[in-house]
Amino acid sequence: MTEKRYHHGNLKNCLIEAGIELINKEGETHFSLRKVAAICGVSNAAPYSHFSNKEELLEAMKSYVTEQFTKELNSSVKGEDLENPYTLVKLGKSYVTFFVKNPQYFEFLFSQSCISVNLSMNDDTKSSFPPFELLKEMHFRILRQHGLSDERIKDAVISAWATVHGLAAIATMKGVSYDGNWENKIEDIIWNKKEI
Numbered sequence: 001m002t003e004k005r006y007h008h009g010n011l012k013n014c015l016i017e018a019g020i021e022l023i024n025k026e027g028e029t030h031f032s033l034r035k036v037a038a039i040c041g042v043s044n045a046a047p048y049s050h051f052s053n054k055e056e057l058l059e060a061m062k063s064y065v066t067e068q069f070t071k072e073l074n075s076s077v078k079g080e081d082l083e084n085p086y087t088l089v090k091l092g093k094s095y096v097t098f099f100v101k102n103p104q105y106f107e108f109l110f111s112q113s114c115i116s117v118n119l120s121m122n123d124d125t126k127s128s129f130p131p132f133e134l135l136k137e138m139h140f141r142i143l144r145q146h147g148l149s150d151e152r153i154k155d156a157v158i159s160a161w162a163t164v165h166g167l168a169a170i171a172t173m174k175g176v177s178y179d180g181n182w183e184n185k186i187e188d189i190i191w192n193k194k195e196i
Contacts, residue, residue, distance in 0.1 A: 012050045014040045016064045019057050020108045028112060033057060062113040065105045070130045072098045077138065083145050088160065091138055092190040093183065095131070095164040096171060100182055103172035110169075117161075121154050135161055163190060 018039035023031050033047040033054050040046070051057040076094030080087040099106040109115060116128040121136060136157050143153045167186055170176055178185070 011040065011042065011046060012060075013064075014042075015047050015050060015057060016061050019061045020065070020104055023058075023061070023112050024104055024107045028058070031058070058113070061108065065109055065113075066130060068102075069098055069105065069109075070134065073131055073134050082138075082141055085142055085146065086191075088138060088142055089187060089190045091135060092160060092164040093186050095135070096167045096186045097183060099168040100171045106168055106172045119158055121157065132161065135164075160190070 015036055018036045019031070022035055022039060026035075031054060033051065034044045036057065037044050037047050047057065051060065073091060073094050076090050077087055080090060117132045139157045139160060140150075140153050143156060144150075148156070167189060171178075171182055171186075
């Protein structure tokens with residue numbers, strides 16, 4: 001883990017990516033700014049130009065991955081027909097393929113950081129996890145237009161999240177192989193779960 005990967009001008013991102021790698025490999029107990037600095041090939045003092053302590057880096061890592069994930073999900077439905085249920089398939093497919101391409105992010109977000117998701121979906125409560133909020137909002141926006149009750153939409157949201165999250169977990173597990181095309185299979189599975 002002594003790979004030198006820092007390129008001038010991008011230390012913050014190097015520290016974030018190296019931090020994700022380190023925490024996935026060794027857990028939070030063995031996580032330190034010194035070890036992250038070593039992975040980036042910089043001095044032990046260098047991380048302090050961006051983060052005052054390891055907790056600040058951990059929070060930046062969580063924010064970075066969540067922002068990248070949310071950006072990917074938003075771009076998957078940008079310009080799409082918000083009346084067409086197939087838009088939900090595109091959103092779900094984007095959820096899974098993001099983690100297939102970035103398995104280290106899946107492990108970090110859902111094993112190492114504290115994500116808050118409110119499945120009760122009351123009007124006055126929001127999840128602190130923007131990707132889930134987007135998934136929920138898109139389901140309500142599209143499925144209400146097709147006459148589904150809020151109760152059925154809530155069930156559809158939980159079912160959709162369980163499906164895409166489960167597929168992402170399976171697709172990113174070490175030791176799981178699939179000889180077919182993941183993207184096509186993901187689409188088939190998600191489309192078969194749609195309410196309409």
